[in-house]
Amino acid sequence: MTDISQMPDAAPTTKPKGGSLFEKDARTKRRNAAESRFKMYGIAAIGIGLLMLIVLVTNIVTAGTGAFQQSFLALNVELKADKLDKKGNRNIEDIKKVSTFGYAPLIASALESEVEKLGIQTDLKPKEMGKILSKAAQAELRNYVIANPDEIGKTVSFRFLVNSRVDGYMKGRVTRESIANDKSISVEQLDFVDQLRDAGVLYKAFNPDFIFGADASDQRPEAAGIGVSMLGSLFMMLVVLALALPIGVAASIYLEEFAPQNRLTDIIEVNISNLAAVPSIVFGILGLAVFINYMHLPTSAPLVGGLVLTLMTLPTIIISTRASLKAVPPSIRDAALGVGASKMQAVFHHVLPLAAPGILTGTIIGLAQALGETAPLLLIGMVGFIASNPPDGIVAGFLSPNSAMPAQIYEWSKRADPAFYERAWGGIIILLIFLVTMNTIAVLLRRRFERRW
Amino acid sequence: MNDMTRVERTVDSKAIKIAANNVQVYYGDTHAIKDVDVQIEDKTVTAFIGPSGCGKSTFLRCLNRMNDTIDICRVEGDILLDGEDIYDKRVDPVQLRAKVGMVFQKPNPFPKSIYDNVAYGPRIHGLAKSKSELDDIVEKSLRRAAIWDEVKDRLDAPGTGLSGGQQQRLCIARAVATEPEVLLMDEPCSALDPIATAQVEELIDELRSRYSVVIVTHSMQQAARVSQKTAFFHLGNLVEFGETGQIFTNPEDPRTESYITGRIG
Numbered sequence: 001m002t003d004i005s006q007m008p009d010a011a012p013t014t015k016p017k018g019g020s021l022f023e024k025d026a027r028t029k030r031r032n033a034a035e036s037r038f039k040m041y042g043i044a045a046i047g048i049g050l051l052m053l054i055v056l057v058t059n060i061v062t063a064g065t066g067a068f069q070q071s072f073l074a075l076n077v078e079l080k081a082d083k084l085d086k087k088g089n090r091n092i093e094d095i096k097k098v099s100t101f102g103y104a105p106l107i108a109s110a111l112e113s114e115v116e117k118l119g120i121q122t123d124l125k126p127k128e129m130g131k132i133l134s135k136a137a138q139a140e141l142r143n144y145v146i147a148n149p150d151e152i153g154k155t156v157s158f159r160f161l162v163n164s165r166v167d168g169y170m171k172g173r174v175t176r177e178s179i180a181n182d183k184s185i186s187v188e189q190l191d192f193v194d195q196l197r198d199a200g201v202l203y204k205a206f207n208p209d210f211i212f213g214a215d216a217s218d219q220r221p222e223a224a225g226i227g228v229s230m231l232g233s234l235f236m237m238l239v240v241l242a243l244a245l246p247i248g249v250a251a252s253i254y255l256e257e258f259a260p261q262n263r264l265t266d267i268i269e270v271n272i273s274n275l276a277a278v279p280s281i282v283f284g285i286l287g288l289a290v291f292i293n294y295m296h297l298p299t300s301a302p303l304v305g306g307l308v309l310t311l312m313t314l315p316t317i318i319i320s321t322r323a324s325l326k327a328v329p330p331s332i333r334d335a336a337l338g339v340g341a342s343k344m345q346a347v348f349h350h351v352l353p354l355a356a357p358g359i360l361t362g363t364i365i366g367l368a369q370a371l372g373e374t375a376p377l378l379l380i381g382m383v384g385f386i387a388s389n390p391p392d393g394i395v396a397g398f399l400s401p402n403s404a405m406p407a408q409i410y411e412w413s414k415r416a417d418p419a420f421y422e423r424a425w426g427g428i429i430i431l432l433i434f435l436v437t438m439n440t441i442a443v444l445l446r447r448r449f450e451r452r453w
Numbered sequence: 454m455n456d457m458t459r460v461e462r463t464v465d466s467k468a469i470k471i472a473a474n475n476v477q478v479y480y481g482d483t484h485a486i487k488d489v490d491v492q493i494e495d496k497t498v499t500a501f502i503g504p505s506g507c508g509k510s511t512f513l514r515c516l517n518r519m520n521d522t523i524d525i526c527r528v529e530g531d532i533l534l535d536g537e538d539i540y541d542k543r544v545d546p547v548q549l550r551a552k553v554g555m556v557f558q559k560p561n562p563f564p565k566s567i568y569d570n571v572a573y574g575p576r577i578h579g580l581a582k583s584k585s586e587l588d589d590i591v592e593k594s595l596r597r598a599a600i601w602d603e604v605k606d607r608l609d610a611p612g613t614g615l616s617g618g619q620q621q622r623l624c625i626a627r628a629v630a631t632e633p634e635v636l637l638m639d640e641p642c643s644a645l646d647p648i649a650t651a652q653v654e655e656l657i658d659e660l661r662s663r664y665s666v667v668i669v670t671h672s673m674q675q676a677a678r679v680s681q682k683t684a685f686f687h688l689g690n691l692v693e694f695g696e697t698g699q700i701f702t703n704p705e706d707p708r709t710e711s712y713i714t715g716r717i718g
C-alpha cells in the first residue's frame with residue numbers, strides 16, 4: 001500500500017520502445033494507404049451510381065414532362081340548330097343521329113370567322129385550316145352537344161386539342177425542315193399556326209386528360225391518356241392486396257409459429273424462396289394456362305392480371321412477413337404463454353402487432369413490384385388492348401378488358417408516331433411517382449415503428 | 454452467513470403441491486434432467502441451486518410445460534399438481550399455465566402500457582366482470598409486487614419504459630394478477646441491483662403466504678434468505694433436497710458442500 005502523496009513530484013518517464021508514436025512505421029503507412037484506397041473505390045462506386053441516377057431522372061423528366069402539356073386552340077363555336085337538330089324538337093335520339101363528320105363544318109366555319117376577326121392573312125382553305133385541329137375535336141363537340149342539347153342554337157367557347165404535329169411544332173419537336181416529307185401537315189399550315197399563336201388563341205396548357213383520360217387510336221396521339229389503364233392497375237392492385245396479404249400472412253404465421261420443424265416444412269421453405277426468384281413471365285404463362293385456358297376467365301381482365309400478380313407477390317410477402325415475425329423476440333411469446341395465453345392469443349395479441357409494420361412494409365414493396373410488372377401482363381393480353389373507355393362500375397372494373405400502366409407505356413413506346421413516345425415517357429413519370437410514393441411510405445412505416453420493445 | 458437466520462424456519466411439513474417422480478428430460482439426444490424426484494410444498498419457497506447448465510431452468514420449465522414450445526424437448530416421468538399428472542393427454546397446457554405462473558430471468562414486459570401488462574392475464578381468463586373490477590385487480594397486483602407507488606401516476610406509460618428492476622416487479626405483478634397457485638421464478642433478480650433485489654426478495658417472502666414459490670437462483674445468500682426448501686442440482690441430477698437451513702449448514706453430499714463453499718460451479 002503506497003500512499004500517493006509520498007510519490008516523488010517529477011518521476012522519470014519511460015522512453016518509447018521501438019519508434020515514437022508520432023512517426024508512422026512502414027506497416028501502418030501501408031495499412032492506411034490500403035484503407036484510403038478502399039474508401040476511394042467506395043466513393044467512386046457511389047459516384048457512378050448517383051451519376052447514372054441523375055442521368056436517368058433528367059432524361060425521363062426532360063422527355064416526359066411534355067406529355068403533361070398540350071397545345072389547345074380556343075374557339076367560339078356556334079351550335080347551328082339547322083345542322084344539329086333539323087327537326088327542331090331537341091329529341092336526343094335525333095341529335096345522336098348526326099355523326100362526328102356532321103360537326104366538321106361547324107368547326108371549320110368557327111375557325112374561319114375567328115381568322116376573320118383576328119385579321120389573319122392566309123391562303124389556306126377553311127378545310128385545311130381545320131386540319132390543324134385534332135380529330136378528337138369533332139367528337140368532343142358532339143359529346144358536348146349530346147350532353148347539353150339545350151345549348152343548341154347558342155355560341156359556346158371551346159378549347160380544342162390541336163393535332164399532334166402542330167403540338168409537336170409548339171413544343172419544338174416538329175420543325176419546318178422535318179416535315180418535308182410529311183403529308184399530314186404543310187409549311188403554310190405552320191405559318192398559320194404561328195399567326196394563331198401570336199394572336200394568343202393557340203397556346204400550351206396543362207392537360208389533365210393525359211392523367212385521367214383514356215388511350216386513343218393511332219391517329220390521335222394528342223388525345224391519349226393513361227387514366228383508364230391507371231384504373232386497370234388499381235383494380236389489379238385491389239385483387240393482389242385482397243388475396244396476397246391474407247394468404248401470405250396466414251401462411252407465414254402458420255409456418256413461423258405453428259408448423260413443426262421437419263423435412264416437409266424445410267422443403268416448403270426452400271421452395272418459397274425459390275418462387276421469389278422465378279422470372280415473372282413464368283407466372284404469366286401459368287396464368288394463361290390456368291386462369292384463361294382452363295378456368296376460362298376473361299382475357300385482358302384486371303381480375304386475371306391481379307391473380308397472376310398475386311402469385312408473383314406471395315413469396316415476397318411471405319418472406320418479409322416471416323422475417324418480421326422472427327424479429328419479434330421470443331421472450332414476448334414466453335411472457336404471453338407464461339400468463340396462460342394460448343399460442344394463438346400470444347401470436348395475435350402480441351407477436352402480430354409488433355410484426356405489423358414489417359409486414360406492411362413487405363406488402364407495400366410487393367405491391368410496388370407488382371404495379372411495375374409488365375411481362376406477365378403480356379401473356380394474358382393486357383398489353384395491346386386499347387383502353388378507350390373507363391369501366392362502368394366495380395364489377396366491370398375487374399372483369400372487362402383493360403390495360404395497366406406499365407402495359408400502356410409499353411404499348412405507346414411501340415407506336416410509330418413520336419407523339420406517343422413522349423406520352424410513354426410521361427407515363428413513366430406517373431408510374432415512378434406511384435412507386436416512389438409507395439416505397440417512401442414503406443420506409444416511413446419502418447422508421448416509425450422500429451424496435452418498440 | 455448471518456442472513457440465514459433471518460427467515461424463520463418452518464420445520465413442520467406442509468401439504469405437497471407438486472410432486473415430481475422419476476423425471477427425465479431430453480433435448481434431442483442430450484439427457485438434461487436425470488431421474489429427478491422433488492416434492493414442492495404448498496405455501497413454501499423452494500430454491501433450485503446449482504452450477505450453470507445443470508438443468509435448473511429446464512426442470513423449472515417442466516413444471517408449467519413451457520418446454521412444450523421447444524420442439525426437440527422430451528419429458529418423461531410424472532409431475533403431479535394437486536395429485537393430477539400435468540403431462541396427461543387430457544391436460545391443456547394453457548389451463549395449466551394459468552395455475553402455474555412464471556417470471557423469467559430477463560424482464561419481459563409487453564410493449565404496452567403498464568396497466569395493459571397487468572390486465573392482460575385477467576382479461577384473457579375472464580377474471581374481471583367490469584372495468585372497475587379489472588382496475589382493482591391491477592392495483593392489487595401492482596401493490597403486491599411493491600411497485601404501485603412508483604407507477605400509480607403513469608399506468609398508461611409503456612411498461613418497457615421502466616427501469617430493469619421496475620420491469621421485473623411489473624412482470625411479477627403480471628404473473629400474480631392471474632391468481633396462480635404456484636409461481637415459478639427463473640433467476641428473477643439476476644438483472645437487478647441490490648435494492649431492487651431486496652424488494653423482490655421481500656415480495657417473495659410475502660407471496661409465500663398465498664402461493665407456493667419455486668425460485669432458481671445463482672446466489673447462495675439469496676437462496677438462504679428467501680427459501681425454506683432447497684434443491685441442489687448437478688449435471689442434471691438432483692443431488693440433495695431438503696430444509697434450506699440443513700443444506701447450507703450441514704449438507705450430506707460432498708458435492709453440495711463444495712458448491713456452497715464455492716469450490717465447484
Ligand SMILES: Nc1ncnc2c1ncn2[C@@H]1O[C@H](COP(=O)(O)OP(=O)(O)OP(=O)(O)O)[C@@H](O)[C@H]1O
Binds near residue numbers: 480485503507512523
Ligand atoms: N433449447 C435447448 N436446446 C438444447 N439444449 C438445451 C436447451 N436448453 C437447455 N439445453 C441444455 O440443457 C442443459 C440444461 O440447461 P438449463 O438451461 O436448464 O441450465 P441451467 O441450470 O438453467 O443453467 P443456468 O444457470 O446457466 O441458467 C444444458 O446442458 C443446456 O445446454
Ligand SMILES: [Mg+2]
Binds near residue numbers: 639
Ligand atoms: Mg437457467
